[in-house]
Amino acid sequence: MPVLVMKFGGTSVANLDRIRRVAKRIGVEVAKGYDVIVIVSAMSGKTNELVGWVGETSPLYDAREYDAVVSSGENVTAGLMALTLQEMEIPARSWQGWQVPVKTSSAHSAARILDIPPENIMAKFAEGMRVAVVAGFQGVSPEGRITTLGRGGSDTTAVAFAAAMGAERCDIYTDVDGVYTTDPRISPKARKLDRIAYEEMLELASLGAKVLQTRSVELAMRFNVKLRVLSSFEEQSDDAGTLVCAEEEIMESKVVTGVAYSRDEAKMTLMSVADQPGIAAAIFGPLSEAGVNVDMIIQNISEDGRTDMTFSCPTEQVARAENALKKAVEAGNIDYGHLVADTNVAKISAVGIGMRSQSGVAAKMFRTLSDEGINIKVIATSEIKISVLIDRKYMELAVQALHDAFDLDKAG
Template sequence: MPVLVMKFGGTSVATLDRIRRAAKRVGREVANGYDVIVIVSAMSGETNKLVGFVGETSPLYDAREYDAVVSSGENVTAGLMALTLQEMDVPARSWQGWQVPLQTTSAHGQARIVDIPTDNISAKFGEGMKVAVVAGFQGISPEGRITTLGRGGSDTTAVAFAAAFDAERCDIYTDVDGVYTTDPRITDKAQKLEKIAFEEMLELASLGAKVLQTRSVELAMRYKVKLRVLSSFEEYDPNAGTLICAEEDIVESRVVSGVAASREEAKMTLTSVADQPGIAAAIFGPLADAGINVDMIVQNISDEGRTDMTFSCPTDQVKRAEKALADAKAAGLDFAELIADTGVAKISVVGIGMRSQSGVASKMFKVLSEEGINIKVIATSEIKISVLVDRKYTELAVQALHDAFELDKVA
């Protein structure tokens, strides 16, 4: 039988009624001739509650025990989903990560998938099981301990299973009905996309679009897993949602497919840095060691052997970045001061059509200029242009760019 992977997020399994609704969708796919692997998240709010319990019990917790606690939410959902399917006369059983076994690294709380052997689940499919309900977000380390994959890890689990079992498709059920040209909460002109390329979705996910975890899109692109994002709250429609696929599966590439905004950005500037070989490594090495997610980097023109170095990072990492650079300065890193601007937002336009179409940057900068929005930092890639602006202009910038690139006309 062909295999279909279906992933249900926390809001889709938040109550027993919602689990029953999700189970009906699974039963329909079984009736359509699929063996189904269902990946489930914890019921909405459960993971936060478990994380809170750990924090209250042990502020300086053992990461191995943290994983043992927070992974339990997915186990509950998997068991309830399997029971619900059995009540519908659909042969199903639940699987925890160690039972598959989903093998991971030993990095507790942020483990990465190493391998998913297919033998155990495939053998059960051969014996008549029609649905394997797998607890997402979790695996087992080489030491035999339970591990978790980080927030949003159930998306990654689903894509990894689709790749391992050569699934026909991986359906991600969530509380939105697809991928939009921008955040519908910012502009009511946002349009749902029928298809979007892996590269575009990866950029949008990394730039603030919270539909999918970035790692899951990277994995899908690497193994060419077709993803479909759709709502678990709408009536069944075989053509619903947004298909995330290879560029060659899209008949005509749009110049710009979407506008993304991330408000949780900070601009960090080191002034009067010694302009000499190795200085960039001396700055960004300590930041990497501290786990700082550096994004945009700009170096000013050197003047009398000194320069300024600016980079962006998430606002919740500013304190760690400041400490890492203060320690580096104490150890000999030559700069005058570090200035943090936590009142910025990152605005980005994304589209695979940029590869063959010129003038996108010029148009973007002109639009922002006409709205009186000053650009603080610019960064580009083959299919993306990002700028940092004052956070108070986030909505205005997104709306103006969405209109300028006529994304309300995207089908």
């Protein structure tokens, strides 16, 4: 029988009533003739509670025991879901990561999936099991210890299973009914997309859209897994939600597909840096080692052998960046006048595969912001993306203006 992967997040399985509702939805797919692999998250709020308990017990905790504790939330959901399906007379059983096994690296709390051998689950399907309920977010290390995959790990688990089992599709059930042209909370004109290309979804996810975890989209693109994002709280039709697929399967021809934003950005500028070979490596090497996620980078024109270097990073990483640069100065690796940090900026991005073949997107974006009196602080571009840093107070205005300028409320 064809295999379908269905993933349900924490809000979808927050209590027994919601678990029963999800089980009925699984039953519909079983009735269509699918063998179903269900990936479940912990009940809403449980993972945070478990993390809190670990912190109270041991502030300097053993990462291996941390994973053992926080992965237990998914185990509870998987068992309850299997029991509910069995009550509906659907042959089902729960699987923990080590039982599959989901083989991962040894990086506790941030492990990467290395392999998912399909033999165990497929053998049970052959024996008559119709639903395998798998605890998401977890696996087993080469040393035989439980590992977790980090935030959004259940999305990654679902896509990895779809790739390993040759699934027809991977359905990601969330509390939204698909991928929108922008955040509907900011622009009431936001429109749900029927389809979106992997590359566009990857850009939107990395730029602030919270619908899918970035690693899961990367994995789907690599193995050409069809992803469908849909709501677990609404009745579904066969064409519900948003399909994330290859560019060749996109029929719409919009130049810009969506507008994303990131509120928690900071702009950092090193003033009067020595302009010489290797200076960029001397600056960004220590930042990388300190775990600072640098995004946009701009170097000003050199004057008298000195230049200014500007970059953006998440607001929460500013102190880490300042400390890393201070240590680099003390070690004699870099020399600059002073550091200016602006933590009141936001990043606005226009994304679309149509940018590859059409010009004028940047000009239109800049003109739109200018007409609204919004000053651009930093610009960065890629083949299918244009991002700018602006004052945070103008963030919502910028999103609405760009959504209107590119007619994103209208279908292609």
